[in-house]
Every structure is written in C-alpha cells, then in structure tokens.
Amino acid sequence: MASPLFLLLLLLGPFISPGASQSSGNITLNSFITTADNSSWRSPFGDFAVGFLPLPSNSSFFLLAVWYPKLAGDATVVWTANRDNPVAANSTAVLTVNGNLCIRDPGGAEVWNAGITGASYAAVLDTGNFIVAVADGISLWESFGYSTDTILPTQTLGSGSKLVAKLADDDFGDGRFKMVVDDAGDLQFYLIAAPTGYQYTSYWSSNSNTSNLKLVFNLSGTIDLISPAGSVIATLTSATTKSTADYYHRGTLDPDGVFRHYVRPKTSTTVDGGWVTADFKPTDICQQLVSDVGSGACGFNSYCGDDQSGRVSCQCPDGYSFLDPNRTYRGCKPDFAAPVCSAGNMDDSGFRMVSMRNLDYPLCDYEHFNPMGEDDCQKECLNDCLCAMSVSDGGNNCWKKKLPLSNGRKGSFVSRIAFLKVGNGNNTLLEHHQSKNRKWLVPGSVILGCSVLLNFVCISAVMAVLHSRRRKQTQNRIVNCIPHLNLKSFTYKELEEATKGFGEVLGKGAFGTVYKGYLDPHRASAPAIAVKKLREHEPASEKEFINEVRSIVQTHHKNLVRLLGYCNEGAERILVYQYMSKGSLADYLFNSVRPAWNQRVEILFGIARGLRYLHDECGTQIIHCDIKPQNVLLDDEFVARISDFGLAKLLMAGQTRTMTEIRGTKGYVAPEWFKNTGISAKVDVYSFGVLVLEIVSCRRNVEKEMEDEKAVLTFWASDCYATGRIDLLVAGDVAAMMDIRRVERFVKLAMWCVQEEPGQRPTMAQVTLMLEGQVEIPAPPRP
Numbered sequence: 001m002a003s004p005l006f007l008l009l010l011l012l013g014p015f016i017s018p019g020a021s022q023s024s025g026n027i028t029l030n031s032f033i034t035t036a037d038n039s040s041w042r043s044p045f046g047d048f049a050v051g052f053l054p055l056p057s058n059s060s061f062f063l064l065a066v067w068y069p070k071l072a073g074d075a076t077v078v079w080t081a082n083r084d085n086p087v088a089a090n091s092t093a094v095l096t097v098n099g100n101l102c103i104r105d106p107g108g109a110e111v112w113n114a115g116i117t118g119a120s121y122a123a124v125l126d127t128g129n130f131i132v133a134v135a136d137g138i139s140l141w142e143s144f145g146y147s148t149d150t151i152l153p154t155q156t157l158g159s160g161s162k163l164v165a166k167l168a169d170d171d172f173g174d175g176r177f178k179m180v181v182d183d184a185g186d187l188q189f190y191l192i193a194a195p196t197g198y199q200y201t202s203y204w205s206s207n208s209n210t211s212n213l214k215l216v217f218n219l220s221g222t223i224d225l226i227s228p229a230g231s232v233i234a235t236l237t238s239a240t241t242k243s244t245a246d247y248y249h250r251g252t253l254d255p256d257g258v259f260r261h262y263v264r265p266k267t268s269t270t271v272d273g274g275w276v277t278a279d280f281k282p283t284d285i286c287q288q289l290v291s292d293v294g295s296g297a298c299g300f301n302s303y304c305g306d307d308q309s310g311r312v313s314c315q316c317p318d319g320y321s322f323l324d325p326n327r328t329y330r331g332c333k334p335d336f337a338a339p340v341c342s343a344g345n346m347d348d349s350g351f352r353m354v355s356m357r358n359l360d361y362p363l364c365d366y367e368h369f370n371p372m373g374e375d376d377c378q379k380e381c382l383n384d385c386l387c388a389m390s391v392s393d394g395g396n397n398c399w400k401k402k403l404p405l406s407n408g409r410k411g412s413f414v415s416r417i418a419f420l421k422v423g424n425g426n427n428t429l430l431e432h433h434q435s436k437n438r439k440w441l442v443p444g445s446v447i448l449g450c451s452v453l454l455n456f457v458c459i460s461a462v463m464a465v466l467h468s469r470r471r472k473q474t475q476n477r478i479v480n481c482i483p484h485l486n487l488k489s490f491t492y493k494e495l496e497e498a499t500k501g502f503g504e505v506l507g508k509g510a511f512g513t514v515y516k517g518y519l520d521p522h523r524a525s526a527p528a529i530a531v532k533k534l535r536e537h538e539p540a541s542e543k544e545f546i547n548e549v550r551s552i553v554q555t556h557h558k559n560l561v562r563l564l565g566y567c568n569e570g571a572e573r574i575l576v577y578q579y580m581s582k583g584s585l586a587d588y589l590f591n592s593v594r595p596a597w598n599q600r601v602e603i604l605f606g607i608a609r610g611l612r613y614l615h616d617e618c619g620t621q622i623i624h625c626d627i628k629p630q631n632v633l634l635d636d637e638f639v640a641r642i643s644d645f646g647l648a649k650l651l652m653a654g655q656t657r658t659m660t661e662i663r664g665t666k667g668y669v670a671p672e673w674f675k676n677t678g679i680s681a682k683v684d685v686y687s688f689g690v691l692v693l694e695i696v697s698c699r700r701n702v703e704k705e706m707e708d709e710k711a712v713l714t715f716w717a718s719d720c721y722a723t724g725r726i727d728l729l730v731a732g733d734v735a736a737m738m739d740i741r742r743v744e745r746f747v748k749l750a751m752w753c754v755q756e757e758p759g760q761r762p763t764m765a766q767v768t769l770m771l772e773g774q775v776e777i778p779a780p781p782r783p
Helices: 004-011 374-382 429-439 441-449 452-480 492-498 539-552 585-589 597-617 682-697 713-722 726-730 734-738 740-753 764-771
Strands: 032-034 040-042 049-055 058-067 077-080 092-095 101-104 110-113 121-124 130-133 139-142 162-168 171-181 187-193 198-205 214-217 222-226 232-238 247-253 259-265 276-281 303-306 312-315 320-322 332-334 351-357 365-369 389-392 398-401 408-410 417-423 505-509 512-518 528-534 563-569 572-578 621-623 632-634 640-642 649-651
Touching (some): 032 049, 040 121, 162 247, 351 374, 365 374, 374 389, 374 417, 492 512, 492 528, 492 563, 585 632, 585 682, 682 713, 682 740, 682 764, 713 726, 713 740, 726 734, 726 740, 734 740
Parallel strands (some): 303 408
Antiparallel strands (some): 040 049, 049 058, 058 077, 101 110, 162 171, 214 222, 259 276, 365 398, 389 398, 389 417, 505 512, 512 528, 563 572, 621 649
16 A cells, blocks of 8 residues: 555645736746636736736636736736637646746646747846746747737747737637648748647738748737848738827737737727727738638628628528527528428429529539529529529529538628528428328228228337337437537548548557548548548447547647547448647657657656546546557657547546446456456556556567566666666667656556556646655555
C-alpha cells in the first residue's frame, strides 16, 4: 500500500507562490491571475486589460483575453489565448519562474503556454499588445504575433499571418471565415469548413501579387497593404477622420465573413456611444461569396441579405425555418414532410408553389429548360418529387434545383423569381397518405375475413416483415442518433474516391485497416485524412463503431485525434480522422535515431494530459483500454494525440468500475484484466506507466532478443531503480543524462503506475502533478 506521506502529497495541489496580480506596469515572474477574483493585468493608461472572461454562452468556462476595460457594459475582446479550449472556474494564468506564460486548469495541469523560457517580465502595452520579454526589452512572445480575429493600430500582419472569425457573437471558437496574407503576395478572404479549417475558393482578394506583402494598421487610421519597399499598394479600410488619439480603432473579421473597421470615442464609456463601422470589405458579401462547395455566406437552404444595421442577415425562405434560431449559420429545414418518390413522379395534391422575387440559389441546378415560361416552370417542379425549387429569369429560362440549397442570396441585384415547393397548408403529406390508406380499409377487411387461416397467415407474415425491418432500423438508429457535433456523414463512394480505391494503407489493427485519403482528391493542396475502414460482418466491428463514434464525438482536446466524419452505409462502417503527418509514437521512438529528450518529455506530458481529460474532464468518463505507442499519433509539430477509441469503455456518471471482456495489447495490460473482477480507469494508468518507461529508454517493453534480465522493460527498470542505476535506462542519451533527476522522477512515477493493486496506482490527475514536479514522489514499492 502507498505510504501516508505519498497519499498526503498526492492531495496537494500545484504550489504557486502568492505573488499578487499587478494592475498596471511590468508583470514580474511568478505573478498570476485567476478566474475567481476578477483580477487582471492592465496597460499603463488602463485602455487594455488581460484577464479571464466568462463565455457569454456558459459562464462556468473562461477565456484568457485582452479587452477594453474602460468601456462600461461592453467587454469587447480583441485577442484570446485559448479560444478553442476554454477553462473551468479556478483556473490561473501564470508568468512562471522559468519565464514562460501559461494557463493552468483547477488541477494545475497546463492547458496553454507561450512556448518560451527565460523571460524576465510581461506587460500589457497601451497599444493592446500583450508581450513577454527579457530584461533588455526584447519580446520573446507577443499577442500581436498570434492574432485571433482582430487587428489593432500599430499592428502588422506579415506573410502567412491570418485572422479567423468567431463562430458567432457569443461563440469564440474558430468560425467559418478566414483572412490570410498569403505567400503569393495577396490578401485573401476564404470561406472555411469546420472543424478541419479546409478553405474553399477565395471570395475577396487584393490582387496585389507582391511578395513579402504586409498588412499594416497605421496610427493615421488606415489599414494598408505595404510593399517591402514601404510603399502603399492599396488601402483595405480607412477611418482617418476619427483620430486614433481620440477614438479606439479596431479591425475585426466578424462571424458573417465581413472585415469591419470599427471606431468608438475614448471619452464615451456608455453603451450608447458604442462601436460604429467606419469602413468594411467586401462591400457586399452576399453578391461576392459564391462557392461551388459549401453552403455559401449563410447556411444550407437559407439566403443572404442585409439587415438595417448593415450586418449580414441570414433568412429562411417561405416554408422553411432555422435548424437553430440562435445559430443561424447552421441553415434551414423544411417545415413539411418530404415527398415520396414513385418512378420519379408524385401526386402534387399535398404541395403548392410559392413565389419569392429577387431570390436565387445559383449553383444548385440539376436541370435547365429553354424556352419555358413562369407557369410551366412552376409545374415542372411541382410534378417532380426531386425538385425543391424552380427559378425563372422572367424570360425563357427555367432552372430546377434540389436540396440542400446553397449560396442563397436575395436583393435587388437578383433579377429572378424563385418558386418554392412547400406543404399545402393543413393538407399535409402524412394526412394525404392516411386518407389513401383508409380507402383500402373496408375491402381489405372483407378479404381478410374470408378465412381465419388466411388472417393468421397474413398477420404472421406482416409481423415477421415488421420485426425484420424494426431490427434493421434499430441497428441503424444506434449510430444515426449519435449527436454529431459538426461530424460529416460521408457516402462510401466519396471515401472510395478520397482514398483512391482504398489504395494507401497507413496501418492495420484488430478491427480494421487505416487508409490515407484527401478531402478533395482533385486538388493538390487538399488536406489529408485518415480513413479507418472497419472489418465487415463482425459483431465486434459494429460494437467498436458505435463505441468509437459515441466516445470521440464527446471529446475535444489538443492531445486527442479529432474525428471528422463517418460512413454508415449498408454493411460499411468507416471513420474519418485528422491525418497525423508524423505517424505513430512507435515509429518515432523505436527507430535507429534516438529522438531528442526534450521532445520526448513534451510528448509524455501531452499523453498524460489527454488521458487526464478522458478520465476526469469529459461529461462521461472514458477508459481507453489500449494505451500503447501505436495508438499515440504525432501531428506536424510533434504534439502527441491519443487515437483509436475503438476499445474505449464508457463509464456512466457515478460508476467507478465496470465489468468487460479482456481488452488491450500484450505487455500493456493491467493484471486485473486476468482476474474475474471489475476494471477501472486505473488500467489506463498501468499502460501509461509502461509507456513512460518506453519513452524514457526508447525501447519496447518486451525485447526477446535481449538477455533475460533486460528482456522485460518494467522488470529491468525496477531492478535499475532498486540498485541506483537509473542511468542504464538512458545510456548514450547525453541530454537525458544531464537531466537525470527528471529521469529518476519519471521512473519512480512509472513504478507507481505499474503497481499490481489498482488502489496503489495514482489517478491521471495525480500523475500530471507528479510529472510536472509539483508534488514529490516517494520511493515506490517494487511492483
């Protein structure tokens, strides 16, 4: 059992010396602010503040942000550190003693950091720039270098810099639009696809074609495109009549895809003296944004127009309503039952056509008629069950369109008439079918009444068919009812094309094969994806599919591989993930070239944080059950991301142990799997302990060709620790040898993790504290 000292230390939270938060001036090392006391760091004149702000949609979660503290009732945010990873109450932002800026959650785990060391101080400047610098004033990091959706006076965006709009006014996550200073020397605005960030065709461009172009927000009140020689190539926006000395200025890429240059008097601190749009680009996004892929400026089936305030207004056509009135970008749905097709035709008595002038969805045509007048144009759509809308140009042209409708736009610039097929009032499609069925009720009863035997046979046959259908529907419903949270439902044909016939194999596992593919195989720059095709006709494969989709769709963490979509077509069960370009941790570790020690340490921390999230921070606890190097993938920056939740076992809230069949991989499986008892999240802790030793030593847990005392890594590491020869585990690794005290800490932690009794193992929350050195680790008993 663990010693009393060890248990006491595990209960200690991360220790931070109580340096008081500074209201202005330089921020010294070891200073911190928290979500609990509304503390903040201020610029010298108090125009800008850095601190935690609650999410407008959920006040239990917070963003570390820069905002204008003098504006009463208006916390206009100009920068956030953790826009896609808000933290819970009692989190802290710390300028650490080693000179790094980081955010820590209530348990002390690091959520975000600036990626620097050796800074002497931090400061919030009166420009709104939040900097971390060394003693001579040179910045090691600054918020101006990591813009979110806003640019401020004196700020410059160089080649490769970007702004990404918020998803909505009350949702700070990455949105649907991006502004980029590209390498070709143009400023481009793009519609992008969540959650991958895949960009569609540009909807606005500066067409400057000047290498090393810069976007500069001048103190004069203009935002200019500047050449390397310093000349102004073009002006994006201008508000020169409003001096930056008397007015606050900001340029923001708003959630509707429009970049607006806002001004506001500094002397007016009331809500009435609010932000005013001085200039904007593009001048009419409803006309300029037409994308052959994606929904357009607004969501599918909706259309784009301006409201009275000059903002983009997304509206639903007659007979349609928003999927979510608070998230209009998600589009519209029909308020009537869809027609039932029979040989491509339909009975039109359940539907009618309504006309809307100056409305069009220009890229949804599937048939074009000429010559054809307006009346015939309506009839063609009404009698075609595939048709959702027809459009006439008022002359001889007619186009038929089907759902989903995209790139909708309405305005005087649209010289067309749209005819929408909608439900026919109270005479709904359902009632129409019921009345038809009632006509057959009497003769059907007479026929059935002719024979009791015939009745029995018919009823039995009907029940058998219904039972068979119900079983199939239930199987499909298990997957189809899962909340998708931006998941894309792919067809099998789409994935077959994306993977070029499932040609390039990335890896194989017990439940299927992973292939490399591309979201758009016809574009050279299309993002790569990993397509996991589960084996057919295996009950375990169906079970894995359901578990994996349900598990991953509920998770969002930088150290987890993100699920992008799925295919559930017939017998096919396919999952689509982000592609991790650096492969698996196994490929990285067990190579002829030993990876750098510091990089291995960061990977270890990332795996620990990802597991802690799965165990303690999900709405429903998730046990991975198969933690091993092959199931840890590395992205472009070598950030560790846990993958393969196919063996995950969900624990419902309130449970701590669950009975299940033996899972996992030999060498990483905890002892309790082989005892007829329940298992808990401590099985992942055991596997993590083995992984720690593999990362430290860069060798596999079992090496049969080695001498007996070294063949099993966990046994050999225990012997090395017991004899005071931990250095043998990192022999030849100069960087690790120079950091031998941390190596010792990692090995001691691993020994606790692989204890035979689950109760002696720490939790992943405790593991992260011990990894980071925030609690001491006593000598472990021999496992």
